[in-house]
Amino acid sequence: MLTSFNEAQARRALDLAREALDVEGEAIRKLSARLDRDDSVPRAVALMMACKGRIVVSGMGKSGHIGRKIAATLASTGTPALFLHPGEAAHGDLGMVTSQDVLIAISYSGESSELAIVIPAVKRMNVPVIAMTGKPESSLALAADVHLDVAVEKEACPLNLAPTASTTATLALGDALAVALLELRGFKSDDFARSHPGGALGRRLLTHVRDVMRSGDAVPKVKPDALLTDALLEISHKGMGMTAIVDDAGRPVGVFTDGDLRRLIEKIQDFSKLAIRDVMHPNPRRVHPEQLAVDAVAVMEEFRINQMLVTDADGVLVGALHIHDLTRAKVI
Structure with a gap:
């Protein structure tokens, strides 16, 4: 432990950590409470259930990191998915997307310039778009077939600048979609094990x-x-x-x-x-x-x-x- 880190600083660090967790927890609670205000989540799940290809998740920066996790969770719970970097998509990787896919585009502002290039291209392929933004009137939200509102009142960052509560809410909603799909598809523990043959869970569920x-x-x-x-x-x-x-x-x-x-x-x-x-x-x-x-x-x-x-x-x-x-x- 650093000797220069005194008791007062330790208490302050603990208070700040608790405050951040409280802000992020409250963001998720409010997100859950407003799910009933429209049918966006059921519509998004229906689109993903009907998808004959893969769920393609895309986002820049912190949204991209969250998108990778959402894609990984979907793939491991019975919904084929991949992450597409929007910057690379504009330079050839858009070829990963087929007309059988569904795109989940993530941008809290809804104005990501990289996604703004991708969206018209996938729309021309008749690929359904699910947008996850904190701005219902943004360009991305308006262009999407389904908009999932992940708005938060404030970030956990004391400056209200660094994506913290907003990324947590987005990730939580992504997990919620994956869990809903898992249940509706009848995905069982044996199926999960087959997706994780190299892990401890796979060994426990596949070894007779x-x-x-x-x-x-x-x-x-x-x-x-x-x-x-x-x-x-x-x-x-x-x-x-x-x-x-x-x-x-x-x-x-x-x-x-x-x-x-x-x-x-x-x-x-x-x-x-x-x-x-x-x-x-x-x-x-x-x-x-x-x-x-x-x-x-x-x-x-x-x-x-x-x-x-x-x-x-x-x-x-x-x-x-x-x-x-x-x-x-x-x-x-």
Whole structure:
């Protein structure tokens, strides 16, 4: 911490930060309150729902930064979208836009000279235009098929100059459009995961038990009449800290873990003649290979266990899971 930053300055910094958040929060609340005054939001959503191409978002400066985020949010929630820089559009990038697209043009003043060049060109292509401005009488607002009013009473900037509350309101309304489209399109968590295959959420929603379980000879298992010593050898060889006990049909009837062994040693000194059926835990927890791996994690956490058995529709043992398998797969 800077030594020159005294306690009074720290208090003032905190007050200024709180004031900025209050101004921006109030801007969003007032934006929400006035949505019912016209049908602009439903009309905008209808245009975007009917779009057979992509939602093209464009804006200059801070509006451009907000536009990139809106385009990214739309794309990740089931509405194909891209960002078009209006300056580059006038020099060839307008070729990205097709007659099947919808344009969202963002400019708080509604008088961006770069967008003023783009709008007539896209209108000639019969591309619907949704404008997001703070000036309903601006050139952009009047040229648009739908105008979304993102006006704010003041910026969070003490000078009332830097785009702060206005960009926050614009971003919030962009998120609102994306959420409305997500719901109306029936976009589900699986769809979201497919858009995010490289992230933690994608792994959690796309990884099934079958993808991470151990199978075949890697699954430790013994028969109920096996000696405990034989079961311990199976546990040691397979390295899962447990073994399943299965009947003649291959269905698990019990499980025995390293923890069970430690507790058994405290009670019995000589267990060389014990059968595994006499010390196993009956009715072990199990999951199906088609279940999501996160379902297995939830069961493990609920019952504080590190291993689980995997059985098929007939109840036959087909695999086993260790908490480390889920960790390596980055499910947890």
